[in-house]
Amino acid sequence: MTTDSATTGPAAVTFRHEPALARYTLLIDGETVGFADYEVEGQEVLFTHVEVDPARRGQRLAGILVEQALDDVRVRTDLTVVPVCPYVVSWIDAHAEYQDLLTRGR
Template sequence: MTTDELTTDGSGARVEHEPEVSRYTLWQDGEPVGLADYRIVGEELRFTHTEVDPARRDHGLASILVEQALDDVRTRTDFTVVADCPFVADWIDSHAEYQDLLSRGR
C-alpha cells in the first residue's frame, strides 16, 4: 500500500493519504484515530465521510484532517472538491480560503 504522510503537528497528529482506498487517515500516538473517505467522479473529488474516534473528539483533530486533506487536493490535483460529507461542507463554509476548491476547473 502506498501512503503519503502529509503533516505532523504539535498535537502529535499526522495525516496520510492512502489513494488505493480513497482515504485520508489521521494518526495520533501511532494509532489511526480518524478518516476522510472520498470518491473521484470525473474531474471531482467528492468527500463522502469523515470521522474521528469518539474518545479523541473535541481536540480539533477533525479540522486538522480536513485541512490537510484539502491542502493535498489543492497542491497535487486539479480536482473540483465536492463536500458530500456535512462536516467537510461546514468546515469549508467557515474557512473562506478553501472555498475556491469548490469551483475550480468549472
C-alpha cells in the same frame, strides 16, 4: 502513499493519504484517530464521510484532518472539491480560503 508528520507536544501527529482506500487518515502516536473518505468522479473529488474516534472528539482533529486533506487535493490535483459530508460542507463554509476549491476546473 504520501505521509506528512508533525509533532505537537508529546504526541506525534501523522497525516496519511491512502489512495488505494480512497481515504485520508489521521494518526496520533501510530494510532488511527480519524479518517476522511472520498470518491473521484471525473474531474471531481467528493468528500463523502469524515469520522473521528469518539474518545478523541473535542480536540479539533476533524478540522485538522479536513484541512490537511483539502491542502493535499489543492497541491496534488486540479480536481473540483464536492463536499458531500455535512462536516466538510460546514468546515468549508467557515473557511473562505478553501471555497475556491468548490469551483476550480469548471
